[in-house]
Amino acid sequence: RAKEKGGNTFQMYFREMNHRSLEQLNLENQLRKALDKNEITLFYQPLVDLQTGSITGMEALVRWKHPQGMISPADFIPLAEETGLILPIGNWVLRESCIQNKKWQDAGYPDLTVSVNISVNQFHQPGFVKYVQQTLTETGLDPHRLCLEITENVAMKNVTYIMDTMNKLKQMGVQISIDDFGTGYSSLSYLKRFDVDTLKIDQSFIRELSGDEDNMAIVTALIAMSKQLKIKTLAEGVETQDQLNFLIEQGCDGIQGFIFSRPVPPEQFEELMRSQHHLSKVL
Numbered sequence: 001r002a003k004e005k006g007g008n009t010f011q012m013y014f015r016e017m018n019h020r021s022l023e024q025l026n027l028e029n030q031l032r033k034a035l036d037k038n039e040i041t042l043f044y045q046p047l048v049d050l051q052t053g054s055i056t057g058m059e060a061l062v063r064w065k066h067p068q069g070m071i072s073p074a075d076f077i078p079l080a081e082e083t084g085l086i087l088p089i090g091n092w093v094l095r096e097s098c099i100q101n102k103k104w105q106d107a108g109y110p111d112l113t114v115s116v117n118i119s120v121n122q123f124h125q126p127g128f129v130k131y132v133q134q135t136l137t138e139t140g141l142d143p144h145r146l147c148l149e150i151t152e153n154v155a156m157k158n159v160t161y162i163m164d165t166m167n168k169l170k171q172m173g174v175q176i177s178i179d180d181f182g183t184g185y186s187s188l189s190y191l192k193r194f195d196v197d198t199l200k201i202d203q204s205f206i207r208e209l210s211g212d213e214d215n216m217a218i219v220t221a222l223i224a225m226s227k228q229l230k231i232k233t234l235a236e237g238v239e240t241q242d243q244l245n246f247l248i249e250q251g252c253d254g255i256q257g258f259i260f261s262r263p264v265p266p267e268q269f270e271e272l273m274r275s276q277h278h279l280s281k282v283l
């Protein structure tokens with residue numbers, strides 16, 4: 001009887017597993033077609049300077065407008081990475097970001113910098129630098145108006161290749177940010193060697209800032225260290241006035257977060273720029 005029970009349990013387990021992988025396969029097929037069906041779109045979230053209170057740039061954040069509802073990148077980027085679909089998607093994101101930012105500049109909006117997330121696989125794709133160069137040339141965007149966000153994990157795989165790739169990008173005038181800083185494994189000494197422009201302090205440190213002395217100490221130290229290294233700091237996920245005050249006190253250079261604006265579609269981002277939406281409103 002025990003055996004029977006076990007069999008049933010296994011069968012149930014198997015059925016569930018099968019069901020799940022079918023779902024996965026289905027989603028993968030849908031993702032494969034999503035680009036062609038124009039279901040992949042970009043939202044933009046403002047990056048705000050804490051000295052002036054004004055918008056200095058925007059981060060492009062990918063969204064999947066699935067017929068059954070919007071899917072956030074946290075739910076499909078991992079699948080895209082697993083299946084290699086991150087390469088066509090990532091290339092599209094980079095191109096679209098450049099096109100959009102150039103359009104805004106041509107329309108007379110202030111010169112802002114667009115930040116684009118680059119996944120590990122993309123960064124290590126042969127010809128990546130060439131693709132960036134080609135995209136800038138074809139879209140006409142000034143290289144100084146593009147910032148590539150890479151995570152620390154990207155920065156750890158193959159130091160020589162990374163230094164070489166980053167140097168080439170920097171020589172073109174492209175900026176580099178380290179995203180989600182503090183959650184990966186980077187050696188601090190690489191920060192200087194890689195010549196990065198901005199360090200984005202991960203939102204996990206910001207979220208539990210108030211009252212958490214460890215996080216306060218970490219954020220304080222990161223800002224102080226970056227100042228010494230002449231690297232800019234930008235805090236991610238700023239939601240409250242307390243967090244904002246603390247970051248200003250510590251001399252953080254910029255923020256990104258719901259306290260100022262959520263990521264929004266392009267038309268709404270234009271409104272933000274037009275109304276010269278200003279951080280002083282919350283300061």
Ligand code: C2E
Binds near residue numbers: 061180237238
């Ligand atoms: P990320 O690059 O660290 O982007 C910041 C994320 O924090 C965004 O989530 C943004 O909506 C969210 N965020 C910003 N301010 C706040 C806040 O005040 N509170 C909270 N709770 N969240 C805030 P999103 O858009 O869901 O993206 C999640 C992650 O997906 C990104 O994290 C990035 O790692 C990845 N991702 C997004 N777009 C792309 C892309 O085009 N390519 C690649 N490779 N990855 C992308």
Ligand code: MG
Binds near residue numbers: 059117149179
């Ligand atoms: Mg990012």
Ligand code: MG
Binds near residue numbers: 179180200202203236
């Ligand atoms: Mg981040």
Ligand code: MG
Binds near residue numbers: 180
């Ligand atoms: Mg993140």
